[in-house]
Amino acid sequence: MIVGGDHQTLALLLFSAFVAATLAITTWVSRNRHGSAEEFYTGGRLFSPLENGFAIAGDYMSAASFLGISGLIALFGYDGMLYSVGFLVAWLVVLFLVAELVRNCGKFTLADVVAARMSERPVRIAAGTSSVTVSVLYLVAQMVGAGSLVALLLGGTSDAARNWTVIGVGALMVVYVSLGGMRATTWIQIVKAVLLMAGTITLTVLVLLRFHGNINALLDSAADHSGHGREFLAPGLKYGGDWTARFDFISLGLALVLGTAGLPHILSRFYTVPTARAARRSVVWSIGLIGGFYLMTIVLGFGAAALVGSAEVKASNPAGNTAVALLAYDLGGGAGSTGGTVLFAVVAAVAFATILAVVAGITLASSASVAHDLYASLRRRHAKQRSEVAVARVASVGIGAVAIGLGLLARDLNVAFLVGLAFAVAASANLPVLLYSLFWRNFTTRGAVWSVYGGLVPALVLVLVSPVVSGSPESLFPGVDFQFFPLQNPGLVSIPLGFLAGWLGTVTSREVPDEVGYAEAEVRALTGAGAV
Template identity: 65%
Template sequence: MSAVHHSHSVVQLAASSTTEHRPLIISLFAVFVAATLAITVWAGRQTKSASDFYAGGRQFTAFQNGLAVSGDYMSAASFLGIAGAIALFGYDGFLYSIGFLVAWLVALLLVAEPLRNSGRYTMGDVLAYRMRQRPVRTAAGVSTIVVSIFYLLAQMAGAGVLVALLLGITSDAGKVLIVALVGVLMIVYVTIGGMKGTTWVQMVKAVLLIAGALLMTFMVLWKFDFNVSDLLGTAAEKSGHGASFLEPGLKYGVTDVSKLDFISLGIALVLGTAGLPHILIRFYTVPTAKAARKSVNWAIGIIGAFYLMTIALGFGAAALIGPDEIKAKNPAGNAAAPQLAEYLGGVGTTGGAVLLAVISAVAFATILAVVAGLTLASSSSFAHDIYANVIRKGKATEKEEMRAARWATVAIGVVSIALGAMARDLNVAGLVALAFAVAASANLPTILYSLFWKRFTTQGALWSIYGGLASSVLLVLFSPVVSGKASSMFPDVDFAWFPLENPGLISIPLGFLLGWLGSVLSKEEPDAAKYAELEVKSLTGTGAH
């Protein structure tokens, strides 16, 4: 079956069919949201203690946590952003999939087990074990919140695009309203359900996402009689770039700057995962370190299968829809996967409307689950690290701590709504890559030094976190992501003196260097006994929570 012959009338057809089937689409959407809310309320009733709120009572099995980790990780960026990036840039878009997947090996080999053994609820617990409590916990809390807000930006932008596409909203005010609605829902999820609710929503959503991607992959391959080379050939032909669509260099490699940008992106993707707060706190929801390791193995399997399917989704969208129509709906390509779903189901038919609604609802559930996980990571870091241990100096009760976490959730929700409304036209995969760069610059050096270097001091930790954080955020502010290009957040002004779109190449080595320099220049003598204690605990699990 050839999929090449269709004209621009598809766009008109799609518009009219979406209008006609809008009640069906909205009701399917409502069912998904209601189901996830029901799970949250049920889990909220089981959440009694701080351990329940922060770590789900440490009752999840390795497989359940592996599903939830993959649910946390396969975000709107993976589903919408990567499919869009592949559809527009071919091979270079697929590099995101590779980077996101390889990153898990760093998390598995270096971080999962020792972190599970040495902390209780947050990254700050691990750092504070052998450092001065208050400054280190403040730094860890600030860093967690900044990384989470960057990541939240991407999810909010994805949600705005998705719901606007479904409801036919074209006005900016309407899109801002959608971003606000997602923010409100996420606040409800976290304040009611805590970690238990969030984990169950993530497990359900991971199953739905894999099922949706499998169905679409099967349908795309069926269109091309399961001939992958036919699919790739048609995609290259329709892309307008010919054979170069299937070769490296369409997005990265045109100039020396874009080659450096690619290296920067690669480093950020591979090292960022092991520093992402919402992934790190997942290791605390299982009973033992062995289960933490096993859950990462499960996650790698599930995520690997999913990223293989993004090839079919991205190249399928390029072959069946074409870049012009993808860009017409959203310049960054974020709507490619839902557009493909509608095409596969039959544009203008009930089947097309149902598939579009189901895939979009799954993507929306994906966004809500990831957003809830991120908000939980940052609000628990605020409540546990900053409020309980810095402001109240360890004298806060569990009840007060959980109340602080709920208020922090509301505040973080409001900030991410405001920023998400501004970033609604940027590619979500690119935005997530920025969060990875910030996590790899500020969090990863400190975690690795803390676990594996006995001369590491409080000053080293502070220099590393604040230095990595400040350099990565500043470089992003003065990069083409924010200004100076048609695709920037503020296209009409130009203060982009830093040429790379991803700061990782500069800020990640800087984070490691500052951690080393701060420790070497520090007058404080590292506590050898404390380090020996942490080493035994992190490697053997003796005395772990």
């Protein structure tokens, strides 16, 4: 599909308006901050549950959700819905297991929770390394989404434009984080959440109106235009068939459901509210927003298959990342129509806003891990709060550069699929150590370090030797073949290994568990007494 000049002009104007508004927010916030670590990392803990709930939703509803999930549903039907269901169910794990406890036990990062009753330096280095790794993987997905969007806007012919878009997004996220910190990032995410929900509701209503509210007619039309017939509406189109595909389905499901509770940029949001009760209420608000959003992505995915056709979606972008944009073009009236031009431009601008807001949140969380965990653990005696904040700002530049490079490399992969890999690493490395720290009295420093590396290293190695990197036409390096792990998502193997390594490290350790420290941490976690 070649997008006309009117689409380009209007979409670029809307892009520019959002960027200008967010830069204005960042500039205003940077003039009203006092430069402390608490201000930079948590925004002074002054946000209400409603504000933080919108910000969490804005952080979570990423390009993977808006672009990737709808694209997978448009291409694979029923099997694509696994992402919508998995992302939503994951919030129940967050609500019941970690939200309130993390808010009570920590200060700025995941490592604060884990290191509370252990030898700080090795635990902080391990947790910080894992958090940065997960954040970079998540950032890559957002970069790929930005590149796909602009490639469609410019007719899909300009690799240079796609590359410069990725670089521009990386530069903007560094500006947001280094100047505005958590306060600016939060307000950007709130604005983005409102825009995204408004855009998604509009598209969903238009799709349902096209089929007169008849869901069966929508599904029948999607099946007819998918090229797969009734198989499009049944399990197995993507994850059926041989045992490898079935295990991949289980692996992905585990990663999606368990990974959210280990995402650094989600955990850090619980520290921006004044109390644990506020953190819990924030999650309730976010579940309502996120639940409604993911239900609507299902309508958009099947709507794209029904109205645009799976073949045209795949022709525009093999990974399906442009399905929602093509759907908006059709709903607005099609080729050459004013409605199509406006609706396409609005959706493109909302998607771009989504990407900018999410990368800002992830960059802030990862730069906080570098400064507060890695740098401060190595130079704790000499590190003052202002110097730690300065390191975080510098770290945001380095993390942005790495994410840009990997985003250019992975530009042809589906963004939801890339996020699935990040979730697998988070569930393998961060979740085991977090749960052990909160609930196991005898957990030791060795167990914590082994748990992190025992999940992180296998997850990364298995991805490197999987079909994601080599051995298939859809791989990052399709011309070579060094894959021997058959699954595309490593969660089925790496998540149990993370838990096993933590248990093994603890039972083989000679360290005497800190009973007093655990008792204090347990009281603080359950009651909030003594929490920051």
